[in-house]
Amino acid sequence: MYDAVFQIFQSSSSLELTIASFHLLMELGKQYPRVYLTNFGSHPTLVIVKESWSPFLLGNNVASGEIGRNTSRSDHLFDSLRFSLLTEAMVEASNDTGANSGLKHIENMVLFQYLVRTLEADFIPRHIAYKESLDWVIIRESVLNVLLGSRKLVFKMFVKNCISLLNQHQREIEDDISSKSASDLDSSLTFSLLEFEREALISVKKLFIMVINLDLIRKEADKLGLTSRADGLRNPILEVILEELTYNTIYLSPFLLAFTEWKWKLQIILLYFSRYQVKVCLSVDGDSSEANDAAKMMGASLLEISCKFVSAFQNLRKINTNIQISQFEKEALFTAATLTRKLQNE
Numbered sequence: 001m002y003d004a005v006f007q008i009f010q011s012s013s014s015l016e017l018t019i020a021s022f023h024l025l026m027e028l029g030k031q032y033p034r035v036y037l038t039n040f041g042s043h044p045t046l047v048i049v050k051e052s053w054s055p056f057l058l059g060n061n062v063a064s065g066e067i068g069r070n071t072s073r074s075d076h077l078f079d080s081l082r083f084s085l086l087t088e089a090m091v092e093a094s095n096d097t098g099a100n101s102g103l104k105h106i107e108n109m110v111l112f113q114y115l116v117r118t119l120e121a122d123f124i125p126r127h128i129a130y131k132e133s134l135d136w137v138i139i140r141e142s143v144l145n146v147l148l149g150s151r152k153l154v155f156k157m158f159v160k161n162c163i164s165l166l167n168q169h170q171r172e173i174e175d176d177i178s179s180k181s182a183s184d185l186d187s188s189l190t191f192s193l194l195e196f197e198r199e200a201l202i203s204v205k206k207l208f209i210m211v212i213n214l215d216l217i218r219k220e221a222d223k224l225g226l227t228s229r230a231d232g233l234r235n236p237i238l239e240v241i242l243e244e245l246t247y248n249t250i251y252l253s254p255f256l257l258a259f260t261e262w263k264w265k266l267q268i269i270l271l272y273f274s275r276y277q278v279k280v281c282l283s284v285d286g287d288s289s290e291a292n293d294a295a296k297m298m299g300a301s302l303l304e305i306s307c308k309f310v311s312a313f314q315n316l317r318k319i320n321t322n323i324q325i326s327q328f329e330k331e332a333l334f335t336a337a338t339l340t341r342k343l344q345n346e
Contacts, residue, residue, distance in 0.1 A: 002028055002053035007076050009114070015106060022110050029121060037125045046129035046138060055118055056083075058146045078115060080150035086112055087161040090200070094168040109200040116203040119144050123210050130217060136226040139217050144210055149232045159240045162204050167254040205259060211237045212264055238264075242271050274328050303343040309336040 005028070009021035034052040037044040057077035078086070086108060093105035122143045130138050139145060148155060215236040221227050245252045245268075259265050313333050316323055325333070 002032075006055055010076055010111065012107070015103060018107050018110055022114055025114060026117070029118070033121060035122045035125045037128060043132050044128060046125060054143070055115060056143050056147065058143065058150065080147050080153035083115065083147060084153045084158045084161070086115075087158060087165065091161050091164045091168070094165070106196050109196045113196075113199050113203045116207050119147070120206060120210065123214070127213060127217070134220075134224065134226075136217075136221040136224075139214065139221070140227075140231060142214075144214055148211065148214075149234060155234055156240050156243075159237060160244055162207065163241065163244055163251055163255060166201065166204050166258040167251055201258060205261060208237065208241075208259070209261055209264065238268060238271060241268060242275065245272065246275075270328070274331055302339060306336040306339040306343070309333070310340060 002025070005021055005024050009018065009025060012018045012021060032052060033049075034054060035046070035048050038047055039045070055078055057074050057079050090105065090108050090112060093108060126138045126142050129135070147153070148158075215238070218227065218231075219236075241255075245255060256265060256269070259268075310333065313325075
């Protein structure tokens with residue numbers, strides 16, 4: 001039933017059939033979950049029904065419809081490459097205003113939403129169970145980890161596409177619907193497109209948050225010696241986001257507006273400043289009008305601030321010779337010391 005509905009979902013020729021298939025798949029997921037938690041004693045126990053159907057075909061997985069017979073095909077299921085190509089198609093469709101492209105774009109967004117919810121249904125119970133047991137295998141075998149760890153998926157390009165989706169959907173959602181023409185307002189497709197762009201925006205954010213949590217767990221597992229070379233390597237998503245926002249500064253403002261998870265937004269901002277603000281600061285000319293304006297606003301010159309900053313750390317070290325400072329504080333101290341020497345020489 002799952003497999004048949006999923007094929008209808010992808011091959012539907014109408015918006016109504018797409019939405020109906022989506023809702024039916026969501027109901028099936030509630031009734032027959034592949035991963036869930038059950039309470040035995042005081043701690044939740046993770047239950048994984050490995051024989052259940054999944055829209056993802058990863059590694060040595062076999063589609064449930066193929067077990068015991070060879071009449072069913074699996075090319076409608078999603079591996080890492082096809083999942084990545086879906087995000088590319090969504091980015092391309094966002095730039096096309098044709099009616100047919102608009103319908104296809106909605107279908108892709110609904111499909112992406114379903115796939116992200118499937119990843120979420122698999123990952124969240126595993127995340128909860130991991131917190132109780134610190135069993136890295138639970139996370140290592142998650143669909144999300146296997147999907148992103150595949151060589152078929154170019155992770156940096158995938159993240160870049162997701163950032164593009166966030167930015168495009170954020171701009172489109174911010175457009176006032178009253179500015180559209182009367183013919184547009186009469187079109188149900190226009191309203192559907194706006195609604196599903198909102199849902200796609202939420203789905204991308206959910207995906208990002210899941211991957212951030214996955215990276216944190218991987219980092220913790222590394223420290224505990226629970227991982228091995230067989231687990232593979234992948235750049236943390238925050239690093240990739242930071243790099244993309246740095247080299248494409250036009251993405252920075254839309255991304256921070258769209259990404260509303262405050263905890264991780266603040267983390268991205270702090271990483272951005274700690275890594276790249278040093279080189280901004282070091283390029284300041286002490287005699288420039290900009291530096292003078294900044295001094296007026298801050299109530300002191302850059303040289304004075306840098307000297308006092310270094311002096312404060314020196315005094316702290318005199319009081320406590322064993323004082324420990326964070327990496328961010330080390331970067332700040334290095335920047336202040338470098339600026340002090342630079343500006344004094346000038």
